Amino acid sequence: MKKYISYIALILAGVILVSCHKDKFDYKPGYVGRSKITTYPIITVKGSDYVLVTKGGTYNDPGATAKAGAEDVEVKSSTINVNVAGVYTQTYTATNVDGFSATATRHVVVYDTDAGAAAHDYSGNYARNTNGSVVEVTKIAPGVYSVFNPGGAPGTDLTVIAFNDTGTDFYIPQQNASDGSPTSSSQETSVPAPGGKLAGFNWVIINPTYGPALRIFSKI
Structure with a gap:
């Protein structure tokens, strides 16, 4: 009986030793099994989210940098037409060695304001x-x-x-808003106030999440 107990003890000890033994994986660098590990680029946009340029002026792109892990990645950017006033979305793109891309954006505002309108200041709060x-x-x-x-x-x-x-025109030109949604306005009217101010304004917001109502605002 003691002999059988000894055999059982040896078997159990062997099972425990095998169970505690860690598997060794000899994967190729950059792989887990047959799956390749890839690191997506992370883009850092330099400077402000909004850059202002007068029509026909020079746009000095603050640029952007990108890394995929510890590796620097080339960044390509879209162009801006400084000869046409508008609100542009500049897109920066970086692609890692495996062909996976990331993008980041900034807004570039190209403006063309006459002397009369330039003297106005419509800043303030307006209640709907x-x-x-x-x-x-x-x-x-x-x-x-x-x-x-x-x-x-x-x-x-x-x-x-x-x-x-x-003049006293006050409108939203076609643009991608801060959340990326396409936005503009229509049916705009404004109510001038003395000293180049604004007493109120109306417009319809053209945006996928807004209805067609005319929105009326008065300065508070």
């Missing part, structure tokens, strides 16, 4: 007539304004660029 939601308008260049919550929609964090390039 239907719900009191506030639109924040900030002048960032002659005739160029950053507009937060352009639709007067509660809870939004959308920002767009609006132009007052001549």
Whole structure:
């Protein structure tokens, strides 16, 4: 009986030793089994998210850098037409050695404002007539304004660029808004106030998430 117990003990010890033994994997560098490991590029855009350029001026691209792991990756960028006013999205693209790409963007605002409009300052807060939601308008260049919550929609964090390039016109040119959605305005009217100010304005926001209502705002 003792002999059988000894045999059983030896077998159990062998099982325990085998169970505790770690498997050794001899994978090729950069692989797990037959699967190759790839590291996607991470792009860092230098400078501001919005860059301002006068029409016909020189755009000095602040540029961008990219890395895939510890490796530097070449960054290519789209071009900007500084001879046509508008709000452009500049796209930076980086591709790793395995052909996988990443993109990042910035906005480039090319503006062409006449002397009269350049003297205006429409900065301020404007309340929507239907719900009191506030639109924040900030002048960032002659005739160029950053507009937060352009639709007067509660809870939004959308920002767009609006132009007052001549007279009292105040409108949103076609652009990709801060969330990347295509946005512009139509049916714009403005209510001038003394001293180059604005008492109010109306517009329809053209955006996939907004309805066709005319939105009316008054300065507060």
